[in-house]
Amino acid sequence: MTLSAALLFDGRSPLASRSLRTVYAALVGLYLFAMAWVWGGIIHSTGSKYIGLVPIQAVGFAVTVGVLFAFVFPRFRHVIEFRLPISSNAIAIWLVVLVTALIVLHWVALGRIPLLAAFAVDDVMQVALIRDSIHRTGIPLLGYIPTLTIWSGIPVLGIYFIHRRQYKLSWLILFVGFLYALSLMQKSYPLIVLAPPALYCLLTRRLVRMALIVSMAAAGVLILFFIANPHLRPTSQSFPSGQYSLAHKQGQLSKVVGTTTTSLLDRVFLLPGDVVAQWFSTFPAKIGYEKGCGYRFFAPLLGCKFVNNPERLYALYYPEQYRTGVQGTYNAAHFAEEYANFGPIGLLLSGILAAVALAMAAIATCRAGLSAAIALNLPAIMALTSAALHTTLLSGGWLTVMILAYALYPPGAPALRENLRKPEKIRSDAGDDFSDAGQATEAF
Numbered sequence: 164m165t166l167s168a169a170l171l172f173d174g175r176s177p178l179a180s181r182s183l184r185t186v187y188a189a190l191v192g193l194y195l196f197a198m199a200w201v202w203g204g205i206i207h208s209t210g211s212k213y214i215g216l217v218p219i220q221a222v223g224f225a226v227t228v229g230v231l232f233a234f235v236f237p238r239f240r241h242v243i244e245f246r247l248p249i250s251s252n253a254i255a256i257w258l259v260v261l262v263t264a265l266i267v268l269h270w271v272a273l274g275r276i277p278l279l280a281a282f283a284v285d286d287v288m289q290v291a292l293i294r295d296s297i298h299r300t301g302i303p304l305l306g307y308i309p310t311l312t313i314w315s316g317i318p319v320l321g322i323y324f325i326h327r328r329q330y331k332l333s334w335l336i337l338f339v340g341f342l343y344a345l346s347l348m349q350k351s352y353p354l355i356v357l358a359p360p361a362l363y364c365l366l367t368r369r370l371v372r373m374a375l376i377v378s379m380a381a382a383g384v385l386i387l388f389f390i391a392n393p394h395l396r397p398t399s400q401s402f403p404s405g406q407y408s409l410a411h412k413q414g415q416l417s418k419v420v421g422t423t424t425t426s427l428l429d430r431v432f433l434l435p436g437d438v439v440a441q442w443f444s445t446f447p448a449k450i451g452y453e454k455g456c457g458y459r460f461f462a463p464l465l466g467c468k469f470v471n472n473p474e475r476l477y478a479l480y481y482p483e484q485y486r487t488g489v490q491g492t493y494n495a496a497h498f499a500e501e502y503a504n505f506g507p508i509g510l511l512l513s514g515i516l517a518a519v520a521l522a523m524a525a526i527a528t529c530r531a532g533l534s535a536a537i538a539l540n541l542p543a544i545m546a547l548t549s550a551a552l553h554t555t556l557l558s559g560g561w562l563t564v565m566i567l568a569y570a571l572y573p574p575g576a577p578a579l580r581e582n583l584r585k586p587e588k589i590r591s592d593a594g595d596d597f598s599d600a601g602q603a604t605e606a607f
Contacts, residue, residue, distance in 0.1 A: 183236055183243060186536045187525035191228055193537070193544045194521055201496045201548050204436015205443075213443050219507055220498055223514025231522050239526055244574040251571045255323055258567070259336055262316045266343045269308045272300060278346045278390060285393040294348045294391075307558075313344055313352050314560030318359035318542075319567040322535050325360060325369070333360070337376065345383055348390065353383030355542060363538035435496055435548045442499040445476060446506070453504045458553070472503050500551040516552055520561075527565035530572040539564050 198220075205213055247254070270276055273296075281293045298306065317340035324333035337360060344352035357380040364373035389395060446452055453470055456462045462469040473492035478485040480493060497517065501509030524543070528536040543561035556562045 182533075183239065183525055183529045184232065186529040186533055187231070187236070187522060189533060189537055190521045190525055190540055190544065191518075193541055194224075194517060194547070197544055197548050198496075198498075201435045201439060204433050205440050206436070207433060208437045208440045209443075213440065216443075216502075216507060216510055220510040220514040223511040224518050225514075227515045227518035231518065235522070242526060243530060246573050247570060251323075251573055252327070254570055255320060255332075258316060258320055259332070262312050262320070262336070263339060265308050265312055266339065269305055269343075270346070272302060272305055273297065276346045277348050281348060281390050287391070287393060290391055290393060297347055309347065309352070310558055310560045311563060313340060313347075313356045314542075315563035315567060317343075317356050319539060319564055319571065321357075321360040322363045322531075322538060323571050325363060325367075325372070326531070326535060330372075337379075341379055341383060345386060348387060350384050350387045350391075353380045353387070357383075359538045359542060362541065363534055366534035366537060438493065438495045438549070439499050441480065441493075442472075442476065442495045442503060445479065446503045449479070450475070450503075452506050452509075455504055457500060457504045460553070472500060494549050494551075496549060497547040497552040497555065513552070517547070520552060520556065524561070524565055527569040528572075530574055531568050535568070535572075539568055 202217055277293050277297050281290045284290060284293070317336055321333050321337045321340070324330070324336065337357065340356040341353060344356045357376050361373050361376040361380065364370070364376060453472065454467075455465050456467040456470050457472045459469045459471075471492075473494045474490070476493040477491040481491060484491060498510055498513035501513040501516070503509070505512060521540075521544075524540045525536065528539050531539070540561075543555050543559060543564065546555045546559050546561075550559060
């Protein structure tokens with residue numbers, strides 16, 4: 164072991180602290196980009212009406228980030244250098260077994276694989292009912308299986324095995340996750356489970372592997388598109404009358420794809436800001452501030468009944484659908500929930516909480532290195548553009564990602580890898596082999 168490695172492992176080197184600060188700075192930058200995206204949509208929707216609220220959130224965030232950088236992070240070296248007494252590779256294998264067992268358990272509880280059931284029908288309403296039945300099992304705990312697998316376990320394991328160059332295991336876990344994501348019939352799920360490994364491959368220049376993963380995700384979205392639209396499936400029965408039917412079907416498909424693309428662009432770039440603007444116009448003009456009762460975990464302490472604001476606003480803005488029994492939610496960027504509860508002061512609080520959450524993520528993932536930390540945390544940071552912070556941490560799997568990354572990556576090697584000019588092979592005391600020789604230039 165070299166002198167630099169020895170210094171790092173015995174805690175006397177500042178490399179670990181620098182690695183933490185570098186990762187945190189990167190996550191802060193990603194968060195600022197996401198929030199600029201949302202506030203840009205708000206300004207596009209309402210002009211300068213709410214622009215005075217921007218500095219309130221910004222001050223809370225900036226002050227907290229400064230305090231963390233200057234006073235808190237230097238004291239967290241012992242946390243970064245904590246080592247579990249078990250090999251991280253053993254943890255990873257057991258996690259693969261657990262993830263696979265949870266997926267099989269979910270399919271057994273559903274009594275079928277929904278994707279196959281939907282493929283067997285040719286009516287849009289029947290497909291919709293099958294998809295809806297996935298969430299109406301009567302077993303609430305089943306709803307957490309996608310959180311533990313699609314949102315967290317599988318992306319973390321995929322990146323871990325790619326990092327370790329255990330490529331067969333990486334493809335195995337990603338393919339299992341891909342099949343499970345397809346089976347739940349949510350078009351976003353193939354992207355959620357495969358985007359972090361694809362981004363990691365991009366950042367570490369594994370371009371062929373990245374292309375294969377992206378192709379798999381695109382194929383998944385296309386499959387689910389045809390499953391959800393039986394009349395557009397390219398079966399032999401779709402073309403009974405020759406070329407005219409083929410041309411007609413192609414015209415239908417082009418029209419639907421064009422409409423879907425336009426709708427998707429609007430949803431991605433403008434909708435987050437539009438929704439927050441409606442939340443701002445609702446509180447307190449139509450509904451008074453909740454004063455903390457909008458948090459399920461906080462309402463009992465205040466002695467008030469919990470109010471689900473996303474559901475409440477859905478009922479307000481979509482009364483016809485609500486009266487027919489549709490239980491929807493009108494989700495907004497994370498700071499909208501704090502605003503709905505506490506008004507402008509809630510925006511200050513949202514900035515503070517976001518800075519602290521990013522610090523937790525940086526501490527938990529910095530041992531994996533900058534590339535892995537970005538790939539693991541970016542989906543959650545982007546989710547904050549349309550979900551509350553506590554929802555993203557719990558139901559969105561962000562907290563699980565932090566825990567798994569912290570458990571899988573022992574201290575030492577990632578910090579060396581990103582701070583020393585000559586990467587070398589180091590074997591940790593727990594028996595984990597972290598080799599980075601040639602990783603940055605490996606294509607496959």
